Amino acid sequence: MTNDVPWLNAEEDRSWRAFVRLHQKLFRRLGADLETHSGLSGADFQILVALTDVPEGRLRFQDLAGAIDWERSRLSHQVSRMIKRGLVAREECAEDGRGAFVVITPQGREAIEAAAPRHLVVVRRLVIDALDPEDLAALGRISSRVLERIDAEPR
Structure with missing residues (x-):
C-alpha cells in the first residue's frame, strides 16, 4: 500500500461496504x-418505466440510453430481446435516417x-417502511448529492 492513496478509514469503509451490499442485495x-x-427482468422494467414516463411512450435510442444511463450497445441488445417478446417496437426516425425510436407496445404497457x-x-416493504420520515428524507438528499457529483464528473 502506498501513502498517496486516500484509503478509507474504518467508518468510511464500513459505510461504503454496507452501501455496496445494500445495492447488490436490493436490486x-x-x-x-x-x-x-x-x-419481466429488471432491465425490461427499467426500459418500460422510462418509456411510460413520456406521454407518447417513445424515445430515441440515445435519449433512452441517457435516461437509464446505459451504454448504447447494452441497450440495443436488450431492446432486441424485448422486441422479440412484443414489449417494445423499433420505429425509424423520419427526420434522421440514422436515428430510431424505441416505442412501448400495447403488450409492453x-x-x-x-x-x-x-x-x-x-x-415499500423493503425500503420505504424500513425508514422513518427523517431517514427517508436523508436518503433522498444523500442520493441527490452523490448523483450531482457523478453527473458533474467528466466521463
Missing part, C-alpha cells in the same frame, strides 16, 4: 421478484401496468 431481490411474478403494483409493494 437482486427486486429483479428476482419481478421475474417470478411478472416475467400491459406488462408494466401488471408488474408495477406488486413491485411498488416490495419497494
Whole structure:
C-alpha cells in the first residue's frame, strides 16, 4: 500500500461496504421478484418505466440510453430481446435516417401496468417502511448529492 492513496478509514469503509451490499442485495431481490411474478427482468422494467414516463411512450435510442444511463450497445441488445417478446417496437426516425425510436407496445404497457403494483409493494416493504420520515428524507438528499457529483464528473 502506498501513502498517496486516500484509503478509507474504518467508518468510511464500513459505510461504503454496507452501501455496496445494500445495492447488490436490493436490486437482486427486486429483479428476482419481478421475474417470478411478472416475467419481466429488471432491465425490461427499467426500459418500460422510462418509456411510460413520456406521454407518447417513445424515445430515441440515445435519449433512452441517457435516461437509464446505459451504454448504447447494452441497450440495443436488450431492446432486441424485448422486441422479440412484443414489449417494445423499433420505429425509424423520419427526420434522421440514422436515428430510431424505441416505442412501448400495447403488450409492453400491459406488462408494466401488471408488474408495477406488486413491485411498488416490495419497494415499500423493503425500503420505504424500513425508514422513518427523517431517514427517508436523508436518503433522498444523500442520493441527490452523490448523483450531482457523478453527473458533474467528466466521463
